[in-house]
Amino acid sequence: MAVNLAPPDPASLHPVAGVELGVAMAGIRKPGRRDLLVIRLCEGASAAGVFTRNRFCAAPVILAKRHLGAAPDTRALVVNTGNANAGTGDDGLERALAVCRSASRALGCAVEQVLPFSTGVIMEPLPVERILAGLPEALADLRADNWHAAAQAIMTTDTVPKAVTRRLRLGGSELTVTGIAKGAGMIRPDMATMLAFVATDAKVAQADLDAMLERAAGRSFNCITVDGDTSTNDAFMLIASGASGVSASSAADLAALGGAVEEVASLLAQAIVRDGEGATKFVTIRVEGGRSPEECRRAGYAIAHSPLVKTAFFASDPNLGRILAAIGNAGIDDLDVSRVDLYLDEVLVASKGGRHPAYREEQGTAVLAKSEFTVRVRLDRGSAQATLWTCDLSFEYVKINAEYRT
Amino acid sequence: MAVNLAPPDPASLHPVAGVELGVAMAGIRKPGRRDLLVIRLCEGASAAGVFTRNRFCAAPVILAKRHLGAAPDTRALVVNTGNANAGTGDDGLERALAVCRSASRALGCAVEQVLPFSTGVIMEPLPVERILAGLPEALADLRADNWHAAAQAIMTTDTVPKAVTRRLRLGGSELTVTGIAKGAGMIRPDMATMLAFVATDAKVAQADLDAMLERAAGRSFNCITVDGDTSTNDAFMLIASGASGVSASSAADLAALGGAVEEVASLLAQAIVRDGEGATKFVTIRVEGGRSPEECRRAGYAIAHSPLVKTAFFASDPNLGRILAAIGNAGIDDLDVSRVDLYLDEVLVASKGGRHPAYREEQGTAVLAKSEFTVRVRLDRGSAQATLWTCDLSFEYVKINAEYRT
Numbered sequence: 001m002a003v004n005l006a007p008p009d010p011a012s013l014h015p016v017a018g019v020e021l022g023v024a025m026a027g028i029r030k031p032g033r034r035d036l037l038v039i040r041l042c043e044g045a046s047a048a049g050v051f052t053r054n055r056f057c058a059a060p061v062i063l064a065k066r067h068l069g070a071a072p073d074t075r076a077l078v079v080n081t082g083n084a085n086a087g088t089g090d091d092g093l094e095r096a097l098a099v100c101r102s103a104s105r106a107l108g109c110a111v112e113q114v115l116p117f118s119t120g121v122i123m124e125p126l127p128v129e130r131i132l133a134g135l136p137e138a139l140a141d142l143r144a145d146n147w148h149a150a151a152q153a154i155m156t157t158d159t160v161p162k163a164v165t166r167r168l169r170l171g172g173s174e175l176t177v178t179g180i181a182k183g184a185g186m187i188r189p190d191m192a193t194m195l196a197f198v199a200t201d202a203k204v205a206q207a208d209l210d211a212m213l214e215r216a217a218g219r220s221f222n223c224i225t226v227d228g229d230t231s232t233n234d235a236f237m238l239i240a241s242g243a244s245g246v247s248a249s250s251a252a253d254l255a256a257l258g259g260a261v262e263e264v265a266s267l268l269a270q271a272i273v274r275d276g277e278g279a280t281k282f283v284t285i286r287v288e289g290g291r292s293p294e295e296c297r298r299a300g301y302a303i304a305h306s307p308l309v310k311t312a313f314f315a316s317d318p319n320l321g322r323i324l325a326a327i328g329n330a331g332i333d334d335l336d337v338s339r340v341d342l343y344l345d346e347v348l349v350a351s352k353g354g355r356h357p358a359y360r361e362e363q364g365t366a367v368l369a370k371s372e373f374t375v376r377v378r379l380d381r382g383s384a385q386a387t388l389w390t391c392d393l394s395f396e397y398v399k400i401n402a403e404y405r406t
Numbered sequence: 407m408a409v410n411l412a413p414p415d416p417a418s419l420h421p422v423a424g425v426e427l428g429v430a431m432a433g434i435r436k437p438g439r440r441d442l443l444v445i446r447l448c449e450g451a452s453a454a455g456v457f458t459r460n461r462f463c464a465a466p467v468i469l470a471k472r473h474l475g476a477a478p479d480t481r482a483l484v485v486n487t488g489n490a491n492a493g494t495g496d497d498g499l500e501r502a503l504a505v506c507r508s509a510s511r512a513l514g515c516a517v518e519q520v521l522p523f524s525t526g527v528i529m530e531p532l533p534v535e536r537i538l539a540g541l542p543e544a545l546a547d548l549r550a551d552n553w554h555a556a557a558q559a560i561m562t563t564d565t566v567p568k569a570v571t572r573r574l575r576l577g578g579s580e581l582t583v584t585g586i587a588k589g590a591g592m593i594r595p596d597m598a599t600m601l602a603f604v605a606t607d608a609k610v611a612q613a614d615l616d617a618m619l620e621r622a623a624g625r626s627f628n629c630i631t632v633d634g635d636t637s638t639n640d641a642f643m644l645i646a647s648g649a650s651g652v653s654a655s656s657a658a659d660l661a662a663l664g665g666a667v668e669e670v671a672s673l674l675a676q677a678i679v680r681d682g683e684g685a686t687k688f689v690t691i692r693v694e695g696g697r698s699p700e701e702c703r704r705a706g707y708a709i710a711h712s713p714l715v716k717t718a719f720f721a722s723d724p725n726l727g728r729i730l731a732a733i734g735n736a737g738i739d740d741l742d743v744s745r746v747d748l749y750l751d752e753v754l755v756a757s758k759g760g761r762h763p764a765y766r767e768e769q770g771t772a773v774l775a776k777s778e779f780t781v782r783v784r785l786d787r788g789s790a791q792a793t794l795w796t797c798d799l800s801f802e803y804v805k806i807n808a809e810y811r812t
Contacts, residue, residue: 054731054734054735055733055734055735055736055738055739055741055743056730056731056733056734056743056759057734084727086727086731087726087727087730087731087756087759087760087761088760088761089744089758089759089760091760092760121727122725122726122727122728122730122731123726123727123730123756123760123761124761227712227713227714232727232730232731232734306633307633307713307799307803307807308633308807311803311804311807311808312807312808314804314808315807315808315809317808319528320493320528320529321490321492321493321527321528321529321638322528324462324493324528324529325460325462325492325493325528325638327461327462328460328461328462328463328638329460329461330461332461333461335461337461337462338495350493350529352495353462353493353495354493354494354495354497354498354529355493355494355529393713393804394804395801395804395805397713397717397804398717398720398799398800398801398803398804399801401713401714401717401718401721402717402718402720402721402723403721
């Protein structure tokens with residue numbers, strides 16, 4: 001029951017030259033579903049990644065960071081769903097390494113050129129033998145026009161696969177940015193979302209790619225929350241295959257390409273919220289007039305994480321008091337609440353910290369009855385701002401998480 | 407459907423000499439229910455209070471602090487339910503003051519000797535005329551053995567009235583500590599709970615009373631959370647009437663009396679969690695081996711506030727991964743997760759950051775199927791500790807808050 005999120009049209013997903021994807025049904029947790037993905041990169045491709053800051057980060061996260069540090073010339077990413085290989089200690093690292101080793105042998109590259117990613121149940125041993133048994137099927141399936149199947153293969157509690165393409169012209173050539181992501185619960189990325197893979201066929205120097213990734217993460221996956229829980233497995237990878245032969249190196253080219261990457265990342269991040277566990281509303285929270293972007297984000301997250309606010313969204317209840325109380329709890333010690341304005345879409349509902357005299361409740365109810373709306377807060381103490389995306393808290397969220405074993 | 411929380415036996419609630427209580431049905435929000443409480447204190451009584459740190463604190467909180475600062479010799483507390491008089495600006499202050507003024511005239515004291523308290527719907531004007539009209543009924547009802555009716559009169563979404571008495575001997579005399587509290591949602595007190603009033607007939611100097619209150623708050627109401635939302639109206643008042651003629655002034659006497667106050671406050675705080683909105687489980691979270699009590703509290707609250715952990719509690723699902731992931735998100739940057747142990751009651755479920763080899767899932771399920779259990783975390787990096795109390799997140803929480811207008 002995702003909020004205004006249609007499954008991507010497979011025909012709309014442009015292949016990225018130099019990037020091939022293959023999927024398999026490895027039976028990792030359940031039989032009969034695609035649960036293993038291999039992404040093969042051409043020689044000369046570069047990769048950058050940002051990862052969860054959860055102290056209990058998973059074995060594949062530890063290993064992916066280590067391999068990325070040892071060998072920036074990544075040749076393959078191996079992604080499994082059904083098991084997160086998190087909270088599994090040294091044995092988990094051994095198992096993730098076994099997967100990389102097997103893939104590296106099949107692909108004829110060094111083990112450090114393979115990055116592992118896992119998502120699914122936490123604290124259970126990775127069924128490495130099933131993954132190894134599934135690898136040949138995934139490798140045999142490798143092709144450039146396989147992004148849709150790849151988006152399906154990384155889903156867990158997602159109800160809709162998430163994939164986006166943007167094309168741009170650079171130096172007379174057509175370039176492609178295509179990405180996929182997964183995630184629906186345990187979503188409050190601290191560096192990246194659960195799993196997102198975005199690739200372009202442009203050639204980008206490593207330092208520029210790293211900067212492009214940081215910027216895109218900061219404006220996409222780091223601006224969403226479903227339930228405030230940061231996963232142990234979050235990773236956002238940006239790949240530049242260089243296979244188009246077009247280099248993005250000037251400031252203007254990097255800005256254009258970076259803009260397309262950011263757009264893809266934002267759409268994927270918003271898709272995760274639209275498909276948030278139990279979500280019935282997609283809510284944009286915009287906080288303006290703060291002293292710093294950080295305090296705007298803090299106020300925004302205080303709203304987005306309040307169970308009382310989220311249940312009011314679910315009920316289409318314009319409960320101004322809960323929103324203002326959440327702002328009051330954001331930890332902005334010197335906040336002067338008598339200067340705070342609050343809008344629901346274009347309706348000024350509270351001004352100077354109290355209910356606006358002209359506001360009628362039917363107006364607020366009409367906004368919140370929509371499947372998408374914006375909560376806009378003006379703090380009136382500076383010029384910084386921040387935008388976040390979140391969803392409501394419904395019966396369904398409790399049902400999903402009382403029944404599903406992450 | 408409170409968790410193991412029986413309504414107090416009215417006969418078990420000892421009157422506190424020098425303290426009288428009167429209730430009325432003022433029809434503040436709904437007709438036919440007790441919604442107004444007056445507590446009258448004898449001459450010479452002293453009062454101390456701690457209040458919410460929410461920046462959007464309510465008009466009665468502002469006024470109660472102001473009056474307490476101007477006149478420590480409080481003579482009356484006027485408490486209404488049904489309307490929180492929060493987010494109501496200067497008009498809200500005027501209305502709260504009108505209530506104090508009316509009560510002070512009737513009782514023949516200064517307006518500053520009356521403290522106002524409100525709880526209920528936020529951001530709606532306080533129906534002051536109904537409160538003024540109800541005051542004579544409440545004043546006519548004033549008597550010392552009225553604690554049970556008082557506990558009922560301050561309920562909002564509470565399903566069970568909360569009241570506790572403890573008696574102690576001091577200097578050959580019998581002393582009493584009796585208290586009431588209310589609260590079920592928007593519970594993550596930052597200085598105190600939503601509303602709690604505890605009184606003793608001992609005579610206690612103001613500075614000692616303040617210290618006793620701080621200590622009791624720190625070990626009771628400041629150790630609970632239902633949903634992580636700090637109310638705009640939290641207040642915890644401690645009253646010493648002195649009517650017993652017994653002074654508590656020596657360190658030993660203050661410790662004995664303080665212990666009784668702390669016990670009453672803890673039982674009231676736990677009662678709030680037991681009656682948490684939608685609660686089906688009462689969970690004690692104990693974090694040990696931290697470098698400071700503060701980091702133990704942070705880890706404890708990360709567990710207690712995680713919607714994924716709370717829904718797993720609801721489902722009796724010993725989802726170790728969610729608990730460890732929450733600890734990993736507590737913001738303890740240098741936490742070495744390979745030293746963390748986790749117990750469910752006496753069962754060692756995770757050791758050194760991973761599943762304990764001898765642990766079998768049936769053991770965890772058996773613990774979580776109980777209506778009360780303890781989650782114990784050992785960080786193994788110091789000797790500090792902290793204990794919190796919380797509840798699970800159920801369908802019913804969403805239902806209550808999607809339907810109730812706070």
